[in-house]
Amino acid sequence: xxxxxVACGSGVAxxxxxxxxxxxxxEDHHITGVEVEATDFKKLPDILANYDIYVWIARPxxxxxxxxxxxxxxxxxxxxxxxxxxxxISYKAIITALKRMQS
Amino acid sequence: MxxxxxxxxxxxxxxxxxxxxxxLYQQVAKELLKLGYVKDSYESALNQREDEFPxxxxxxxxxxxxxxxxxxxxxxxxxxxxxxxxxxxxxQMGYNTEEQAKVFFFLGITHADDQLILLQKFMALIxxxxxxxxxxxxxxxxEMFTYLTKEFx
Numbered sequence: 001x002x003x004x005x006v007a008c009g010s011g012v013a014x015x016x017x018x019x020x021x022x023x024x025x026x027e028d029h030h031i032t033g034v035e036v037e038a039t040d041f042k043k044l045p046d047i048l049a050n051y052d053i054y055v056w057i058a059r060p061x062x063x064x065x066x067x068x069x070x071x072x073x074x075x076x077x078x079x080x081x082x083x084x085x086x087x088x089i090s091y092k093a094i095i096t097a098l099k100r101m102q103s
Numbered sequence: 104m105x106x107x108x109x110x111x112x113x114x115x116x117x118x119x120x121x122x123x124x125x126x127l128y129q130q131v132a133k134e135l136l137k138l139g140y141v142k143d144s145y146e147s148a149l150n151q152r153e154d155e156f157p158x159x160x161x162x163x164x165x166x167x168x169x170x171x172x173x174x175x176x177x178x179x180x181x182x183x184x185x186x187x188x189x190x191x192x193x194x195q196m197g198y199n200t201e202e203q204a205k206v207f208f209f210l211g212i213t214h215a216d217d218q219l220i221l222l223q224k225f226m227a228l229i230x231x232x233x234x235x236x237x238x239x240x241x242x243x244x245x246e247m248f249t250y251l252t253k254e255f256x
Contacts, residue, residue, distance in 0.1 A: 009156030058156045079197040
């Protein structure tokens with residue numbers, strides 16, 4: 001089971017919005033067996049290591065980047081999904097990361 | 104919470120004279136405080152959030168910002184629509200690169216779930232040429248309120 005975490009620094013539910021979009025995308029493309037969850041920056045450092053793909057909509061801090069590098073987590077820019085402008089860029093990166101996990 | 108009711112005629116401020124972000128936020132926070140939407144702590148929370156996580160968003164058509172603070176600084180939910188006479192330098196969400204914004208949607212959120220649709224709506228609207236043209240064209244508060252209410256249906 002692949003696990004994706006989406007993190008934002010904001011109280012405006014940006015990460016929940018991105019989770020919703022990614023889940024819809026998976027459903028539309030019949031992609032199953034992937035968990036997508038949202039969190040905020042405060043909680044992220046403690047839980048990030050449990051995930052395979054990190055979708056960011058606020059710039060990762062050094063601490064976060066360190067965890068990403070150490071644990072070999074795929075890091076994907078989620079802003080195109082958030083703004084709805086060329087979201088396929090992000091989806092492609094997510095799919096690529098999922099495929100890499102399977103190989 | 105119906106997000107349409109978060110738009111209020113009294114929370115539309117067009118062609119505001121502001122020197123910079125700090126000045127603009129001060130003016131807006133003062134109005135929101137006076138009208139009973141936010142707590143004393145709102146202005147500093149707004150600035151802190153903006154410094155930490157910028158809220159600017161750029162589409163092919165327009166640069167906007169969605170300033171907001173944590174729910175504990177808010178008394179009742181609102182969307183406050185502000186346009187400025189001159190562009191204000193802001194930073195883009197996620198990229199932290201500079202943009203010049205003249206349109207600001209201050210989001211007063213008490214429950215995160217309320218605004219999923221609201222955010223989605225904003226993102227769609229700033230990519231709609233007709234909407235962007237209207238934003239630029241309307242200089243009357245009442246007319247802006249009517250227009251936005253219609254668009255947010």
